């Protein structure tokens with residue numbers, strides 16, 4: 265595949281840790297290519313590539329009309345004649361015209377020519393239309409996409425893999441079928457989808473063919489491990505997940521097909537296609553994301569059924585993806601006892617066509633009745649744990665209070681100047697990110713390089729300065745996290761920041777945005793009343809974004825200047841009471857070093873809209889790894905706080921009186937006196 269020079273930005277995903285028989289890239293050691301080549305990039309960090317001026321669908325239409333370019337309006341793209349196809353190529357093998365083979369994404373303006381596979385940004389397209397260099401107009405494409413460098417490796421693995429039924433030992437084939445749950449999937453189905461088996465890695469191999477059957481672009485290896493009676497699947501892709509854009513099953517789609525079922529796993533697609541005969545496609549990275557680069561391939565379908573899995577996460581992903589695909593053509597299969605994942609349904613002997621008929625339309629008007637909501641409410645009630653969100657692995661006490669990290673919520677985080685807010689929130693977000701929560705960082709105060717250094721240290725749980733030989737290993741793993749950084753530094757307008765966040769949600773399926781900190785969007789208002797009004801407006805904008813985009817926003821806000829020895833409360837957040845009213849959660853990093861000695865902090869949850877549990881727990885700081893943990897020998901433990909007067913629960917009880925016993929919630933809801941936030945520290 266070829267891309268224009270300015271196009272493309274990396275996508276990232278967490279790969280599960282691999283067993284020792286795997287090389288660093290997850291391939292069997294005897295198949296791994298020689299010493300790892302180090303790729304140098306202009307941008308070391310996965311910074312968000314946001315168009316300078318975001319384009320709207322109306323502007324794209326106006327531009328095309330103004331330049332006399334005919335177009336057709338599609339579900340998520342506009343179709344136009346491609347300037348990247350020579351006249352001789354305008355007929356494909358079936359003789360049909362391919363003159364409208366350019367797909368322009370209505371939200372981002374990015375284009376893809378389905379015939380030549382040229383792609384680029386809206387600016388690239390305009391430049392080519394106006395003949396402004398890049399050679400794009402003449403179809404001279406400037407650089408080779410990175411996956412080409414993997415082609416040898418891909419070919420080598422593919423050639424060593426064989427169809428399951430050609431395995432010499434029938435027992436081995438049977439074992440593989442059992443491990444992958446394929447006992448009811450026929451050889452015919454595996455053959456149709458060109459699935460092979462790689463013996464040394466004991467993995468299924470799913471190919472990624474170029475559209476039009478032009479060759480092999482990549483592979484996905486699926487290994488299965490037995491973990492105490494449960495099968496744990498391990499995926500490895502070539503190229504890396506960020507560039508792995510395979511819609512598995514695409515070669516089997518006929519250009520006249522108008523309906524398709526989207527699944528999150530290749531195995532589900534096999535099962536569905538076999539038992540219903542319907543066209544099926546599997547998403548490249550499951551429920552983690554639907555990259556817009558795939559949307560052109562889905563334009564031909566008038567109806568898309570999303571059957572992504574059997575849990576609440578799959579359901580939420582299905583709703584998000586339907587927005588991108590145009591909800592009016594989407595239906596969703598709701599997870600439930602009688603509606604497991606497609607492969608499981610086949611194995612249980614269920615009727616998959618009947619399940620597909622129960623799919624719910626994704627689109628409804630802005631007013632809904634309980635009848636439309638009842639299925640969703642049932643979903644939440646029967647998956648209580650998942651409804652509570654993703655749980656932190658490093659902060660069990662946070663799970664006890666907040667229960668988890670949920671989409672669509674707004675968390676306000678505050679703490680005294682220099683108390684470690686950035687350091688803590690970095691670990692708090694990293695923890696979620698390592699569990700697959702696609703995260704976008706807006707660090708306006710400290711540079712992205714410095715932030716990434718803190719995060720990498722926290723990720724490796726130790727100082728990398730002293731073990732530079734391990735740097736590449738950790739950096740490789742870190743690079744695979746679904747983590748992005750906005751490139752802003754210093755003051756920014758809220759409009760630009762929200763536009764960037766919207767772009768990131770669309771392109772990278774971001775579920776968590778961290779803004780450090782709000783004061784950098786406040787402009788230069790001098791009067792305190794203007795500052796309060798500006799902050800209220802900004803908080804309102806983030807609140808609306810979180811709800812509308814079903815994305816969690818964590819917003820760091822400085823406290824008002826108060827006496828150093830006074831504890832902070834909800835009312836200490838700078839500005840009016842709007843921030844705490846709009847927030848679903850309020851977290852305060854209490855800096856009680858005077859009482860507890862250096863390094864010790866307390867995290868207080870002073871508002872929790874999900875279930876009302878508030879409380880406080882101690883955190884100990886490790887200066888080497890820049891991480892926080894619960895002090896091992898401390899008698900002070902998590903305390904749930906009922907109200908100003910008393911505790912409702914504590915586990916186990918605290919020893920000392922003092923440190924935490926006075927901390928109590930005083931969420932008065934009254935606007936505190938406006939005064940300046942503590943912005944004494946300059947940007948770093």
Ligand SMILES: Nc1ncnc2c1ncn2[C@@H]1O[C@H](COP(=O)(O)OP(=O)(O)OP(=O)(O)O)[C@@H](O)[C@H]1O
Pocket residue numbers: 679680681682683684685686687688709862863864865884885890945
């Ligand atoms: N509990 C702690 N004990 C001692 N040092 C800490 C602790 N937490 C963080 N630090 C260190 O203090 C410094 C400042 O931390 P950080 O930037 O996270 O604070 P902050 O509250 O975000 O600051 P600001 O108010 O300027 O935004 C960092 O060098 C960090 O490593």
